[in-house]
Amino acid sequence: MQFRAVTYEDARFLFELRNQPSVRDYSFHSDLIQWEDHKGWLEKALENxxxxxxxxxxxxxxxxxxxxxxxxxxxxxxxxxxxxELQRGKGFGFMAIKESIVICKQLFGAVTLRAYIKSENVISFKAFHKAGFQKNELFMDYHC
Structure with a gap:
């Protein structure tokens, strides 16, 4: 497994991923995203x-x-x-969580890394817990 920084060329993949029904189900912002809105968001995100x-x-x-x-x-x-959706159950989520901890330390130093997870998203809860995150009332934290 590999990781790389997103580029504008990834816009279509990110758009389709974000609009998958199961991704929307577990998102706190579950509305369908329109293509033009997504492109504008990504342009701003890449400059942030x-x-x-x-x-x-x-x-x-x-x-x-x-x-x-x-x-x-x-x-x-x-x-x-x-x-x-077609790649779930293969450990990618857990490995990405572990890599995010390493990258977070490199980019931001000693911080709290926080995940907001809907209560019905049991698989994500288990993956973050396995990676060392601690559950609070409304979120899970990892102290880098």
């Missing part, structure tokens, strides 16, 4: 120094998902992750 987005690739160099790290406060970074 507090936001880093990474593509997850399998061993065949196929795009299987993404994760993003967004610094909300000097000591708080939010992680979001999405894995393609």
């Amino acid at each position: 120094n507090n936001l880093r987005i990474f593509i997850i690739l399998n061993d065949c160099n196929e795009l299987v998902g993404m994760f993003r790290l967004e610094q909300k406060e000097p000591s708080l970074v939010i992680i979001s992750i999405a894995i393609d």
Whole structure:
């Protein structure tokens, strides 16, 4: 498995991933995204120094998902992750969570890495817990 920074050429993959029904089901913003809105968001995201987005690739160099790290406060970074519906159950999510911890430390230093997870998303909860995140009332934290 590999990771690389997102580019504008990834726009279509990110758009389709974000609009998959199961990704929307577990998102706190579950509305369908329109293509023009998505392109505008990605352009701004690529210019935002507090936001880093990474593509997850399998061993065949196929795009299987993404994760993003967004610094909300000097000591708080939010992680979001999405894995393609056809690629789930292969460990990509867990490995991406572990890699996000390493990247977060490199980019932001000693911070709290926080994941907001819907209560019904049991698989994500288990993956973040296995990676060392601790559950609070509404989120899970990892202290880098």
